[in-house]
Amino acid sequence: MRDRTFVLGVVLATFFLVLLNLPSSVSSSLRGFFRGGMATYQGGVTRLLSRVHKTSSVVGNIGDVIKERDQLVKETVILRAQLRSFDGVARENKELRELLDFKKRLNLQAVACEVIARDDGYGWWQTIRLDKGIDDGIAADMPVMTLEGLVGRVIEAGAQTCDVLLISDRAFKVSVRFEEDGSFGILQGGGVSLYGDHSCGVLFRPAPSRVDYVRKDLEIKAGEWVVTSGFGGVFPAGLVVGRVVRMSLDETGLYQVAEVAPAADMARLQQVLVVTGP
């Protein structure tokens, strides 16, 4: 009995020595095997739940839906009027972009993806899983966004799925620029807020991200837009990240800290765009 236990111990120790030191290609294949197998079911269940949620919401809030429709009609009229007034601005903007050769950078190629799961399997990082991967031209480090703004970056891509680290995760960092002021900084995800009425919600709302080491003499106001700076090579310049919600002095009193609320609604991500190229 003791011999068998010893043999089992040696076999397990050897097995884990190999498993924990697998080459990244083998490790990725192993992950891909399980993820690929699960992706179909994850997508199916997510779509089913989404339909159930939408149906129950419509049935439960029929009055709100009618109000919302009326509101949308009003907004459409206003937006159409605004659109006409923006035509001139858009023309001018286009000329300027051509002049400055920005057009190439702002015309981004993107792949539309559906969110099939939230959070990694154990909840250590704030991630989402998308229904497209390497087969669709997606690779690690590609930016992910919605029409509202930056959502995160692809951290790992399999053949048919990919995982995205959200900008709200503490491990996420991106070089940003305050749009009006023009100064730069490094934005770091703020994690999850435990306070407020959303903390009990099943889908979390993120705590504001932070931009540390902002010079004390800069006058950055709440509401100012924060965009990617383009430094670092991962994110193209000009992608909307969020808005400044609060400025304060850091513990040393030597620098300011900007709290930035993500522009994209991180709790309701369903469709996103992966920027695959310029």
Place this chain on the structure above:
Amino acid sequence: MTFAVMIFLLLGGGLLQSLIPATALLGLAKPPFLMAVSLYYALAHPRGTAVMAAILAGVIQDSMSLLPVGYSALCFVIFGVFLAETREKLFGDSLFTVAVLGASLGALTTLGLYLMLSLNSLADSIPFWWVALKMGGTALLGLGVAPLVWWLAAMLERHVGLTYAGER
């Protein structure tokens, strides 16, 4: 048939674990279905089967998350072997025991994973208060999930004509 049931439970558990959203108040802890399956095999099956279930549960959990492959498997195997060795001396077979073990192992697995991540500098951005919250969250969820999985697994095994160790 034991292996087929194990695969079914592991894949079902993995799917549920990845799909059920986490809540901030529990440190974004996920319901530990895979750990509960591993716990069931550690308490109710021979040691070899328990080790196999622990390895598969760990590899599936790591594959579904961003954890390096092998971290969860190592935690599950250590706890699985310990329980398989001590179950007859220390532990009974009631759902209450399973619930307590589910809670304890949930917290310990989270701590074990954090220590391994820290050793490899992968947890630098994760503050310890968050880990403590997550440990509590996993323990709470393990308290509910472990007996549920135990009951489901035992029922499934009985249904396909298998008997687990507690009934032999």
